[in-house]
Amino acid sequence: MTAIDVRQLTKEYGGSRVLDGLTFSLAPGQVTGFLGPNGSGKSTTLRLLLGLARPTSGTALVAGRPYAALTAPLRRVGALLDADAAHPRRSARDHLRVLAASNDIPAARVEEVLDRVGLTDVAGRRTGTYSLGMRQRLGIAAALLGDPDVLVLDEPANGLDPEGMLWLRGLLRDHAAAGGTALVSSHLMHETARYADRLLVIGGGLLLADQPLDAFLADRTARVVRFRSTDGERLAEALRARGHRAVPGEEGAWSVPGARPEEVGAIAAAEGLGVLELRAEEAGLEDAYLALAEGTGAHRGRQGPPAEG
Ligand SMILES: Nc1ncnc2c1ncn2[C@@H]1O[C@H](COP(=O)(O)OP(=O)(O)OP(=O)(O)O)[C@@H](O)[C@H]1O
Incomplete structure (x- = not known):
């Protein structure tokens, strides 16, 4: 019930x-x-x-x-x-x-x-x-x-x-x-x-x-995965072939917006590519919640960010 x-x-x-x-x-x-x-x-x-x-x-x-x-x-x-x-x-x-x-x-x-x-x-x-x-x-x-x-x-x-x-x-x-x-x-x-x-x-x-x-949390945080691989270009190609965006950064690092680290890790493993670094860059939880509320104008009248310890 x-x-x-x-x-x-x-x-x-x-x-x-x-x-x-x-x-x-x-x-x-x-x-x-x-x-x-x-x-x-x-x-x-x-x-x-x-x-x-x-x-x-x-x-x-x-x-x-x-x-x-x-x-x-x-x-x-x-x-x-x-x-x-x-x-x-x-x-x-x-x-x-x-x-x-x-x-x-x-x-x-x-x-x-x-x-x-x-x-x-x-x-x-x-x-x-x-x-x-x-x-x-x-x-x-x-x-x-x-x-x-x-x-x-x-x-x-x-x-x-x-x-x-x-x-x-x-x-x-x-x-x-x-x-x-x-x-x-x-x-x-x-x-x-x-x-x-x-x-x-x-x-x-x-x-x-x-x-x-x-x-x-899974939907609204960890919006970007950063990775470095033994062959970044090939992993980027493999990610793109599966519908992800892979954006090159500095010193061989790549960013994959909207992905989860386990997805990138699995694709690297399937391609036989070494992963040197793989991490999710967390969007703040509070930010995710505020963005959700802002998006619909729900924050009309809100006075400053909520204080929290
Ligand atoms: N008895 C009432 N008469 C007129 N308006 C009311 C009454 N009770 C609530 N409201 C209005 O309804 C809206 C929602 O108020 P409510 O107290 O339910 O919000 P809340 O989400 O609990 O807010 P808070 O986090 O500040 O406690 C507000 O705009 C409030 O002014």
């Missing part, structure tokens, strides 16, 4: 179309990174999925149903949309206890998730005194409370320190390894590439990419 199923999802605000016929589905056992520049509609998609806004048209189903039709929804879908969901005067423990009671979740589970997110020592403190990273951890604890199969997390890495990011990666990988599904939005490509199996990229209201991470 698909865990998340979005069909022709369209959302307009005041006549302006934020999402335009978005369609994707997610199977269990995978972490899907949901990428797009600021304002591209990631949060809107997640809000529609969680029944917090109504689509102009189209459908968004979780566990086969609209979110609003789920009974004890916290047991099916864990969501983090807003790190400030807890009342600032309430302690983290009390916040989670109220949530647990409303979904028939035993109070003992509260202590388990507090431990899982590393907040046990501060669980009695008012959440108004928490740092952003601590509030994010509390939001993730709330998402985990019902031990749901599906996690929907909006920018969960926001405010986490490097150790927190590492912890989040482990949590997402463990969830997928146990057969769960996670849809995780971010505007940072590198961070997402560290935990995602699959990528959805949106921009301009449209789905720009829906691919396994490996395929996304």
